[in-house]
Every structure is written in structure tokens, then in C-alpha cells.
């Protein structure tokens with residue numbers, strides 16, 4: 001018996017290593033843009049490994065499908081992007097080399113534009129004029145309500161991929177939504193005075209923000225999304241603004257500054273750079289700070305000049 005106990009004693013550590021261990025593998029999330037990487041981190045916590053394919057200083061319409069992106073996409077369990085053709089120039093190339101797990105129609109393929117209400121959807125799709133928004137405006141993350149909607153879809157997809165942690169993802173989404181609802185009500189009250197204010201934008205990057213806050217998009221510096229400003233377009237916009245002035249001219253950090261500075265010089269309307277996503281500036285360190293910063297810069301909060 002004693003010999004048997006010694007035998008068991010020697011065997012037990014081995015048995016411990018043979019016993020099935022709880023799954024420690026993280027879900028690899030490939031996020032096309034920083035806002036979705038941030039959302040994936042909010043919902044997935046320590047159960048996910050998140051990779052952002054683009055930085056805040058890049059224009060997600062125009063990215064090169066580098067070999068490093070292809071190799072990240074190959075390892076991904078879940079793809080989270082804006083969709084609606086925002087990534088049309090590079091994502092299809094990555095998907096050609098990626099596994100069936102993240103192909104369109106699979107649980108690991110989530111496009112934000114497929115789960116939110118799209119704005120500026122054209123009646124007829126026409127790419128011939130160079131419009132980079134042929135399926136509607138893809139910059140959906142700048143309405144925080146959309147972040148909650150995409151967050152819910154994301155929690156479902158993560159549960160589908162990693163069912164052991166379903167309750168974790170559900171709880172994360174509930175917690176995120178509750179913090180977001182509180183923040184939204186604060187932002188809406190801070191931005192109440194912005195309602196109805198006319199805005200000119202460089203590219204239609206802020207359509208969802210403008211719609212959410214009840215501001216009015218009265219002009220764009222690009223004659224069509226993706227077509228650089230032309231002299232004739234700017235001159236006709238200037239004429240319109242002389243009759244009906246705008247309150248502010250907005251561009252993202254990746255938009256060129258010449259057209260908005262020119263128009264600002266001619267009209268006296270202030271031209272500002274608004275952070276477009278998480279990491280666009282030092283202050284916009286997460287999704288909540290991003291909207292804090294945007295509303296402060298628009299003049300919605302009392303301490304916006306600080």
C-alpha cells in the first residue's frame with residue numbers, strides 16, 4: 001500500500017499536466033480601424049488579442065495591403081471593419097489570403113455598416129464618377145449610438161467563436177452600453193447649443209456626428225467624396241457661404257489643410273481639426289475621450305478653450 005501511495009505521489013504531477021486545461025487561447029481580432037480596435041478591447045477585455053490594421057493618422061480609404069497585414073489577417077478569428085466600401089481598396093486583397101473563418105457570411109466577419117442604419121445611401125450605385133461612398137457613408141462610428149449597436153453584434157460574434165466566455169462578453173457589452181448611455185446624455189446636453197449650426201466639412205467624415213448632434217452639413221470641400229477640392233467647386237461654395245455663412249469648417253488630421261484654410265481666410269469662419277478616431281490626438285485616448293474631445297473642440301462644453 002505504501003509503495004502504491006509513493007507511486008501515486010510520483011504520478012500525480014504528471015496527471016495534473018495531462019488533465020484538460022481551461023482554454024487560454026485568446027480570440028484574435030483584426031480591426032480595420034482604431035475605433036473598432038478600441039471597441040473590441042472594451043467588449044473582449046483580456047479574452048481577445050486585438051490588432052488595428054490602420055493608425056489614426058491614416059485615411060482608411062487609402063491603405064496598402066502590406067505583407068504584414070496579410071499575415072495578421074491569416075491569423076485572425078474575427079474581422080471587425082467599417083464596411084460599405086471604406087476598405088474596398090485593400091481588404092479584399094487580405095481576404096484572398098485569409099482563412100474561411102473571416103470570409104463574408106461567416107461568424108468571424110463583422111462589418112459595422114451591416115448592423116447600423118446607414119446615412120447618405122445613394123438611390124443608384126455609381127462608382128464611375130470616383131465617389132468613394134457608393135454604398136452610403138461608411139464613417140459610422142462617429143455616432144456613439146452606433147458603437148453600442150456594433151458592440152452588441154460584436155459580443156454575439158465573440159460568443160459564437162468562444163462560447164466558454166459568453167457570459168463575460170454579455171457582461172462587458174452591458175457594462176460598456178451603460179457607461180456609453182450615461183456619457184451620451186452628458187454629451188447631448190453639452191452640445192445642445194450646437195443644434196442647427198451650419199457646418200462645412202472637407203470629406204464627409206463627420207456625417208454621423210453632425211446628424212447625431214442635429215447640426216447641418218451645408219457644404220463639402222470635396223466636390224464628391226474622394227475627389228480633391230477644385231477651384232471651381234470652392235468658388236461656388238464661397239458664393240453660397242457669403243449668403244448663408246457656416247459656423248465652422250471641419251477636417252480630420254489626415255485631410256490636407258489648404259482648402260479649409262483658404263475658405264476660412266475668405267469667409268472669416270474658423271477652420272478646425274477634429275479628431276476622427278481613437279488616437280487622432282493626445283487627448284482622444286479611448287472612445288469616451290474621443291467624443292469628450294470632439295464636443296469640446298466644437299464648442300459644446302464650457303471649458304473648450306482649455
Ligand SMILES: [Zn+2]
Nearest residue numbers: 132203204225
Ligand atoms: Zn469617406
